[in-house]
Amino acid sequence: MRRLASIWYVVAGLLLFAHAAANEAMAVGLLALAVSAFAVLVVHRSTMWATSSLVLFGFVCAFAASAGESILLPGVALVLILHGWDMTLASRRLIGLEADDVRPLLWRYGLSSAVIAAAAVGLLLIAAFVRIRLSFGVAAGLGAGFLSLAVLLGVLVRPRKVSPVLVNGESAGTTEQGDEPPSQ
Amino acid sequence: MSTRRRALFAIALGLGLGLFGLLAREGNVVGLAIPPLLFGLALILSDAFHETPTLRVTRSIADPRIHEDEETDVHLAVANESERDAYIILRDHVPHGVVVLDGDTSLAARLAPGAVETRTYRIAAERGGHDQRRLLGSSWARWGLAVRGLDLRLESRLASLPIFETLRELEIRPRRIHAYAGSVRTHRSGSGLEILGCREYALGDDIRRVNWRASARREDLIVNLFEQERMTDVNVIVDARAHMHLQIGGAKTFDLVVRAAASVCSYFLRRGNRVGLMVYGDALNWTYPAAGRLQMERLLHSLAVAQPSTRVAFGQLRQLPTRLFATGSQLVIFSTLGSREDAEIPTQLVARGYSVLLVYPNSSKLEREAAYSQAQAKLAERLIQLEQQVSLSHLGRAGVQVIDWDITEPLSVALHHARAMLRGGLR
Numbered sequence: 111m112r113r114l115a116s117i118w119y120v121v122a123g124l125l126l127f128a129h130a131a132a133n134e135a136m137a138v139g140l141l142a143l144a145v146s147a148f149a150v151l152v153v154h155r156s157t158m159w160a161t162s163s164l165v166l167f168g169f170v171c172a173f174a175a176s177a178g179e180s181i182l183l184p185g186v187a188l189v190l191i192l193h194g195w196d197m198t199l200a201s202r203r204l205i206g207l208e209a210d211d212v213r214p215l216l217w218r219y220g221l222s223s224a225v226i227a228a229a230a231v232g233l234l235l236i237a238a239f240v241r242i243r244l245s246f247g248v249a250a251g252l253g254a255g256f257l258s259l260a261v262l263l264g265v266l267v268r269p270r271k272v273s274p275v276l277v278n279g280e281s282a283g284t285t286e287q288g289d290e291p292p293s294q
Numbered sequence: 295m296s297t298r299r300r301a302l303f304a305i306a307l308g309l310g311l312g313l314f315g316l317l318a319r320e321g322n323v324v325g326l327a328i329p330p331l332l333f334g335l336a337l338i339l340s341d342a343f344h345e346t347p348t349l350r351v352t353r354s355i356a357d358p359r360i361h362e363d364e365e366t367d368v369h370l371a372v373a374n375e376s377e378r379d380a381y382i383i384l385r386d387h388v389p390h391g392v393v394v395l396d397g398d399t400s401l402a403a404r405l406a407p408g409a410v411e412t413r414t415y416r417i418a419a420e421r422g423g424h425d426q427r428r429l430l431g432s433s434w435a436r437w438g439l440a441v442r443g444l445d446l447r448l449e450s451r452l453a454s455l456p457i458f459e460t461l462r463e464l465e466i467r468p469r470r471i472h473a474y475a476g477s478v479r480t481h482r483s484g485s486g487l488e489i490l491g492c493r494e495y496a497l498g499d500d501i502r503r504v505n506w507r508a509s510a511r512r513e514d515l516i517v518n519l520f521e522q523e524r525m526t527d528v529n530v531i532v533d534a535r536a537h538m539h540l541q542i543g544g545a546k547t548f549d550l551v552v553r554a555a556a557s558v559c560s561y562f563l564r565r566g567n568r569v570g571l572m573v574y575g576d577a578l579n580w581t582y583p584a585a586g587r588l589q590m591e592r593l594l595h596s597l598a599v600a601q602p603s604t605r606v607a608f609g610q611l612r613q614l615p616t617r618l619f620a621t622g623s624q625l626v627i628f629s630t631l632g633s634r635e636d637a638e639i640p641t642q643l644v645a646r647g648y649s650v651l652l653v654y655p656n657s658s659k660l661e662r663e664a665a666y667s668q669a670q671a672k673l674a675e676r677l678i679q680l681e682q683q684v685s686l687s688h689l690g691r692a693g694v695q696v697i698d699w700d701i702t703e704p705l706s707v708a709l710h711h712a713r714a715m716l717r718g719g720l721r
Contacts, residue, residue: 168330171326176318192333204402218435226332226439229336230333252316253313253316256313259331
């Protein structure tokens with residue numbers, strides 16, 4: 111899983127480089143390669159490093175997209191980077207476990223990840239085909255849409271009750287947010 | 295990072311790209327917001343539909359009371375009591391000081407409803423009380439990318455007691471004894487096993503006590519007198535002040551002292567005495583004197599958790615709370631008596647009416663083996679040895695029974711040497 115995440119980062123870097131090279135923006139292409147190499151080196155160190163790499167890649171994708179006509183290659187690169195980032199975080203939970211034991215979990219995770227990625231690429235294809243022209247009305251509409259989406263998600267992502275877990279026959283409760291891998 | 299945070303972060307990235315695109319009036323950049331927003335939305339939906347499974351978790355330790363050199367098995371069982379499949383990862387908490395020798399402490403499995411998954415692993419532990427409090431892990435969504443952390447309270451305790459040797463001979467002369475029969479010789483005639491002396495027959499003497507050989511020699515009836523043997527209170531004091539102890543390589547002198555103290559406690563309890571224990575160094579860790587097997591367990595548990603302490607309040611031995619010890623009782627002190635003030639304490643205790651046996655844990659051989667071969671170091675060692683000898687002989691003259699124990703050897707060897715020297719001196 112960690113290796114796959116690294117591969118995604120490398121492929122994303124190459125895609126961005128190809129896109130930038132095709133649009134005669136070598137500086138952006140080289141920056142993409144540098145960020146890709148940096149991400150591969152540091153991404154497995156900690157959650158903070160992985161997230162920092164994601165932010166850097168976000169900037170590079172934005173530069174690459176603004177440098178060229180097509181949105182497709184930067185978009186696909188961003189999809190790969192997002193899933194690489196998520197895999198990195200997920201893989202931290204699997205350290206030290208037997209490969210046979212975690213295989214059922216990985217299959218489901220991989221399948222879900224692939225479906226979401228495919229959906230994102232599909233939407234990108236549509237966006238690339240439509241070519242968003244930002245008139246004042248479209249920009250205002252999109253801005254309002256983004257803001258309402260932010261408000262909606264703020265409402266959705268609120269604390270909620272968690273079902274109990276029984277320990278030795280008695281309820282011991284559970285916490286769901288402590289997501290860092292246990293330090294043994 | 296939890297699923298919600300991941301989702302929020304992805305959405306924040308998407309919104310950031312979108313707003314940046316709007317501000318820069320770049321349609322392509324606005325389009326880039328699609329993947330992160332979709333990803334965040336998928337995470338939120340996956341998390342919303344993800345139900346934490348109802349698990350029944352049991353941890354059992356085959357033998358929750360072991361000695362330092364023993365091993366035990368830990369059995370972990372997880373049953374899925376929910377109506378859906380559970381995809382879980384659990385890792386048992388292994389406390390500091392516990393080593394997993396064999397087996398797996400983690401469990402990653404897909405559990406069908408009603409299914410039970412078990413793990414067994416073998417552990418050994420350093421001396422002490424070891425609490426296993428938690429079971430950490432995660433529950434993975436059946437579909438989607440959501441992962442929910444599990445932090446279960448599951449408490450169990452493993453006591454790793456100090457190992458001890460079986461001592462055969464340790465003679466004490468307490469000034470105060472109990473009325474009950476025991477094993478401490480009292481220098482008084484009465485019912486007992488050891489012959490104290492002889493005297494002329496008096497009316498009412500048991501005819502079975504007549505010493506016929508002596509009677510034949512004296513041409514008068516002579517009876518044997520036996521020495522009374524009674525039980526007594528023994529208070530074992532372990533000096534747990536950190537600056538009194540060394541750690542050289544893997545050897546900790548405090549651990550050796552604890553084992554020796556356990557040996558002494560076991561010896562006196564086996565002989566029917568009441569034994570109390572004070573670990574002097576941290577808080578006043580005092581086990582009231584009592585007899586029997588249960589008391590041995592109490593003492594072992596108390597010694598198991600004893601650790602060297604740096605508390606200033608107990609920096610000097612003069613804070614020893616003598617009020618806790620019955621007047622005239624036997625005190626067994628394990629200490630190297632770090633300062634001159636400390637060295638006077640055993641003498642003061644004797645003056646107050648206690649019988650004092652000082653076990654002096656001598657670590658000079660251990661230090662010599664570990665460290666140096668320089669001439670100056672040898673001279674220093676010689677000086678220290680002379681100072682120790684002077685100090686100990688001074689204590690001996692003051693009525694303190696001293697055992698100079700080389701901690702690289704078992705305590706029984708030191709006791710044997712002390713007894714042999716005493717016999718040689720008497721001859």
